[in-house]
Amino acid sequence: MTAYGLLIDYEYCTGCQSCEITCKEEHDYPVGKWGIRVLDDGPWEIEPKRFNWNKIPVPTDLCDLCTDRTSTGREPMCVHHCLANVITYGKVEDLAKKLPEKGKQVLFVPQFKPYEAKGPFVHDPSKGLRKAAHLEVQENTAAERMAAHRGDARVEEY
Amino acid sequence: MKTKATPAIKLDTLSDVNDLGKPWRYTEDGLTVTRSSVWSPPGCHPVGCGLKLFVDDNGRLVRVEGDENHPVTQGRLCPRCIALKDYVYNPSRIVFPMKRDPEFRGQDDKWERITWDEALDIIEERYKTLTGKYGRETMVIFTGTGREGGTMAPFATMSFATPNFCYTQSGYACYTPRLAACAYITGIPYPELDYAAGLPGRYDDPEYEVPEVVMLWGKEPLPSNPDGFFGHSVIDLMRRGTRIISVDPRVNWLSTRADYHLRLRPGTDTALALAMLDVIIKEEIYDKDFVDYWTYGFEALAERAAEMPVEKAAEITGVPAEDIINAARMYATAKPAGILWGLAIDQKTNGMQNGQAVVALMAITGNIDRPGGQVVGDINSGLNEGGFGFDEGIGPELAQKMIGIKEYPGYCNLILNSQADMTLGAMETDEPYPLRMGMYTGNNLLACTSAEPRRWRDAILRSLEFCIAFDCFMTPSAQATCDLFLPLATVAEREGTLFAEYGAAPLYFGAMNKAIEPGEARSDLELAFTLGKRLNPHLWEEYDTVRDFINHLRLGRQFDFEDLRKEVTLQQDISYFKYESGTLRRDGGLGFNTPSGRIELYSSAYRTFNEDPLPYYEEPHFSPVSTPELFEEYPFVLTTGARTYAFFHSEHRQIPYLRELNPDPFVEINPKVAQRLGIADGQWCEVFNHIGSAKLKAKVTVTVDENTLHAQHGWWFPETNPNDLDENGPYQTFRSNINNLVPNFHVGKIGFGAPFKSMIANIRPLEESYDTDMSVVWDKFGKLV
Numbered sequence: 050m051t052a053y054g055l056l057i058d059y060e061y062c063t064g065c066q067s068c069e070i071t072c073k074e075e076h077d078y079p080v081g082k083w084g085i086r087v088l089d090d091g092p093w094e095i096e097p098k099r100f101n102w103n104k105i106p107v108p109t110d111l112c113d114l115c116t117d118r119t120s121t122g123r124e125p126m127c128v129h130h131c132l133a134n135v136i137t138y139g140k141v142e143d144l145a146k147k148l149p150e151k152g153k154q155v156l157f158v159p160q161f162k163p164y165e166a167k168g169p170f171v172h173d174p175s176k177g178l179r180k181a182a183h184l185e186v187q188e189n190t191a192a193e194r195m196a197a198h199r200g201d202a203r204v205e206e207y
Numbered sequence: 208m209k210t211k212a213t214p215a216i217k218l219d220t221l222s223d224v225n226d227l228g229k230p231w232r233y234t235e236d237g238l239t240v241t242r243s244s245v246w247s248p249p250g251c252h253p254v255g256c257g258l259k260l261f262v263d264d265n266g267r268l269v270r271v272e273g274d275e276n277h278p279v280t281q282g283r284l285c286p287r288c289i290a291l292k293d294y295v296y297n298p299s300r301i302v303f304p305m306k307r308d309p310e311f312r313g314q315d316d317k318w319e320r321i322t323w324d325e326a327l328d329i330i331e332e333r334y335k336t337l338t339g340k341y342g343r344e345t346m347v348i349f350t351g352t353g354r355e356g357g358t359m360a361p362f363a364t365m366s367f368a369t370p371n372f373c374y375t376q377s378g379y380a381c382y383t384p385r386l387a388a389c390a391y392i393t394g395i396p397y398p399e400l401d402y403a404a405g406l407p408g409r410y411d412d413p414e415y416e417v418p419e420v421v422m423l424w425g426k427e428p429l430p431s432n433p434d435g436f437f438g439h440s441v442i443d444l445m446r447r448g449t450r451i452i453s454v455d456p457r458v459n460w461l462s463t464r465a466d467y468h469l470r471l472r473p474g475t476d477t478a479l480a481l482a483m484l485d486v487i488i489k490e491e492i493y494d495k496d497f498v499d500y501w502t503y504g505f506e507a508l509a510e511r512a513a514e515m516p517v518e519k520a521a522e523i524t525g526v527p528a529e530d531i532i533n534a535a536r537m538y539a540t541a542k543p544a545g546i547l548w549g550l551a552i553d554q555k556t557n558g559m560q561n562g563q564a565v566v567a568l569m570a571i572t573g574n575i576d577r578p579g580g581q582v583v584g585d586i587n588s589g590l591n592e593g594g595f596g597f598d599e600g601i602g603p604e605l606a607q608k609m610i611g612i613k614e615y616p617g618y619c620n621l622i623l624n625s626q627a628d629m630t631l632g633a634m635e636t637d638e639p640y641p642l643r644m645g646m647y648t649g650n651n652l653l654a655c656t657s658a659e660p661r662r663w664r665d666a667i668l669r670s671l672e673f674c675i676a677f678d679c680f681m682t683p684s685a686q687a688t689c690d691l692f693l694p695l696a697t698v699a700e701r702e703g704t705l706f707a708e709y710g711a712a713p714l715y716f717g718a719m720n721k722a723i724e725p726g727e728a729r730s731d732l733e734l735a736f737t738l739g740k741r742l743n744p745h746l747w748e749e750y751d752t753v754r755d756f757i758n759h760l761r762l763g764r765q766f767d768f769e770d771l772r773k774e775v776t777l778q779q780d781i782s783y784f785k786y787e788s789g790t791l792r793r794d795g796g797l798g799f800n801t802p803s804g805r806i807e808l809y810s811s812a813y814r815t816f817n818e819d820p821l822p823y824y825e826e827p828h829f830s831p832v833s834t835p836e837l838f839e840e841y842p843f844v845l846t847t848g849a850r851t852y853a854f855f856h857s858e859h860r861q862i863p864y865l866r867e868l869n870p871d872p873f874v875e876i877n878p879k880v881a882q883r884l885g886i887a888d889g890q891w892c893e894v895f896n897h898i899g900s901a902k903l904k905a906k907v908t909v910t911v912d913e914n915t916l917h918a919q920h921g922w923w924f925p926e927t928n929p930n931d932l933d934e935n936g937p938y939q940t941f942r943s944n945i946n947n948l949v950p951n952f953h954v955g956k957i958g959f960g961a962p963f964k965s966m967i968a969n970i971r972p973l974e975e976s977y978d979t980d981m982s983v984v985w986d987k988f989g990k991l992v
């Protein structure tokens with residue numbers, strides 16, 4: 050399976066939040082829900098007169114990489130509207146090749162609804178064969194003792 | 208001028224499947240797509256970003272996308288247009304005319320729906336009665352900034368034929384002081400940073416040079432797209448190697464990328480500019496040829512600048528002397544270098560001198576009218592509408608009644624506006640004559656533009672017998688003071704034209720194309736036409752349709768709207784070094800359009816207005832230096848109005864997605880000060896001074912230093928009580944209005960400039976919270992109609 054991602058040149062991400070709003074419009078996400086969030090680190094002082102201030106857009110668990118659009122060959126909406134033009138969409142392997150070209154880049158490979166992506170729980174019969182510890186009454190006595198059963202082995206088989 | 212759009216340059220991130228080359232209207236997947244170059248409303252400056260408006264079979268706008276065919280924006284959009292649908296179909300939008308008995312001003316439930324015919328009948332009757340009694344000058348038009356309504360001078364000149372067209376901000380402290388300074392000194396309306404907007408090859412065009420340095424002076428172009436400049440062009444340039452100098456009291460995203468960030472005390476810019484001039488002149492790093500051939504008064508300027516040595520400026524501004532020297536050297540030696548000058552220049556009493564000194568910097572470094580420096584228009588550029596209809600509609604006699612024309616001729620004659628502060632005074636006193644009728648066009652002065660807003664409200668209530676609102680939404684201003692409400696069409700519902708940056712520089716222009724039907728709403732152009740035909744038909748005889756009017760007013764009859772709309776956006780031809788070719792002067796002579804034909808570093812125009820012909824520094828009227836005793840009580844310098852991506856001034860508070868980005872009005876306070884005063888991040892505070900107070904939410908951040916507070920502007924809360932019941936006013940607008948702390952009548956000698964960004968204040972924590980509940984905003988405005 051080919052993985053797709055978003056390469057972000059955060060050297061120039063200005064924090065305009067067009068990506069956030071266009072994602073909400075595209076997916077009808079209500080107030081309180083987002084497909085991408087612009088994280089804000091700063092400003093804090095590195096040394097007098099020099100500040101660290103980076104805006105880093107991070108796709109959320111609701112980013113579906115604009116499947117409806119990208120399946121028609123178009124780029125995602127956040128890529129289209131980004132005012133600083135810092136988001137590139139593509140195959141992860143192609144985007145990864147661009148990483149060495151310059152600093153302050155980050156490559157995201159989002160997972161839409163990761164919980165749902167795992168699918169419903171199904172028990173795997175090959176798992177869970179180790180039994181829990183339990184109480185046993187010793188033969189010919191009234192004494193109880195802790196017994197630990199490992200795997201299918203019975204105590205007496207040890 | 209070009210008549211055919213050149214193909215836009217494709218952004219590298221745009222997919223190969225795209226809409227480049229599509230016509231102005233096409234269909235896609237059963238939707239009709241209309242391409243448009245949009246301006247207003249909602250409010251924006253004339254940036255004219257390219258939009259694709261997708262409309263379904265029912266005529267409903269279902270999708271908005273950035274148009275990759277736009278030569279400058281190339282498909283990129285800011286959050287406000289991305290959320291355009293939520294504005295157009297907002298459940299609180301007003302889509303039909305309404306009336307209310309003036310007795311019930313301030314009461315929301317007293318509005319009554321009426322027809323357009325009835326509305327026009329009422330206006331005609333009121334206009335005839337009131338102007339019959341008091342003369343046509345009794346009508347005043349309150350204009351705002353940015354939106355088309357703010358520029359619709361024909362409302363005054365031709366519809367109501369009154370001389371009192373009034374931008375209601377004290378000292379017209381927005382754009383025009385800068386423009387006036389530049390016009391008086393150079394004869395050029397506006398020296399924009401050259402960002403290759405008119406060149407077909409854009410940044411790679413052979414005519415263009417990327418500036419080595421851009422100096423941002425009191426401007427934060429990224430969120431504001433100021434005056435129509437596409438702010439992220441600065442990012443485009445930085446990617447191509449441009450370095451930044453930032454002159455700004457606050458830390459902002461761009462300033463943290465600057466080689467020099469000169470963090471001056473708010474309001475002291477002119478001292479800084481004079482010191483930079485002094486460095487550049489003393490070190491002889493100015494453009495000697497340009498100064499010799501094309502400037503006037505250089506020696507006088509040099510002497511004046513010498514009175515502001517770097518050490519003195521360092522003391523006044525708080526900027527270290529070596530930073531001033533190094534930044535001045537960097538700007539002067541870079542070739543080319545451009546300045547982006549901003550609103551902060553206007554928002555001080557000393558604004559005209561600040562503008563004058565910055566123009567002098569551009570001039571003596573030879574950067575005016577040079578590729579990659581300042582791009583300027585020739586004698587034919589500029590909006591055709593300056594003075595449009597003035598002679599016919601108003602004439603010399605009535606013009607002399609314009610409020611303020613005798614006291615402030617350098618203001619009133621230049622911008623053909625009544626002086627803002629004096630207009631307030633007239634409404635308070637009926638001097639020089641009573642103002643009895645009014646109309647708002649693109650203005651929400653109680654929430655946004657005006658200083659001491661309660662004072663404006665009281666003046667309007669006492670003075671105006673009849674007042675009209677023309678807007679998309681009920682505003683606090685309309686709620687408190689109006690008797691008739693007319694519904695305004697949004698940019699998706701109207702046609703019109705757009706000249707980037709008001710046409711003040713040669714960039715690009717385009718067509719706002721109508722994509723959906725407006726219902727009962729009308730555009731500014733339509734209303735001016737409709738009212739004019741009713742009230743003063745003799746002034747409108749040559750126009751049979753609104754299109755005729757557009758073709759004349761906006762296009763100077765050089766284009767037909769019908770043709771323009773198909774091109775959507777056209778770049779304007781740029782040429783450089785025009786002072787060498789005689790195209791800057793009406794008489795065709797070489798040089799600049801000033802009395803001396805040169806850039807007047809020593810200004811003969813300023814002298815005519817009894818102003819010092821040379822730039823000088825004047826302390827803000829309220830400051831640690833000029834009012835030390837008051838400063839003990841109010842020990843912070845207050846600057847206001849930094850722009851956000853979410854809002855255009857007082858607009859967009861009812862758009863949930865945008866409000867969510869900035870739910871509450873904040874005041875920025877330095878962490879050390881917050882610690883000392885016991886203010887926690889996110890705590891509500893009262894900011895106050897001797898003029899008034901406002902409640903805002905603390906944002907504890909190092910963007911401001913320990914001497915400075917910064918407060919947001921333009922706040923009201925459309926989800927709250929609409930009635931003008933208590934001291935908080937309609938929609939709680941006065942609760943958080945930072946203009947409560949800003950005085951009127953502290954303007955410069957020419958009448959321009961006011962201290963919106965250089966006041967003093969104190970701050971104290973509050974126990975109560977006024978936090979916006981976004982679920983209420985979402986419930987109220989989230990379901991589109």
Ligand code: SF4
Nearest residue numbers: 072084112115125127
């Ligand atoms: S790719 Fe699409 S879904 Fe993901 S963040 Fe961007 S706009 Fe949202």
Ligand code: SF4
Nearest residue numbers: 062063065066068131
């Ligand atoms: S749209 Fe682009 S520049 Fe703006 S915040 Fe998102 S990634 Fe950053």
Ligand code: SF4
Nearest residue numbers: 251256285287288432
């Ligand atoms: S700057 Fe923003 S609001 Fe203004 S036209 Fe462009 S996208 Fe629209």
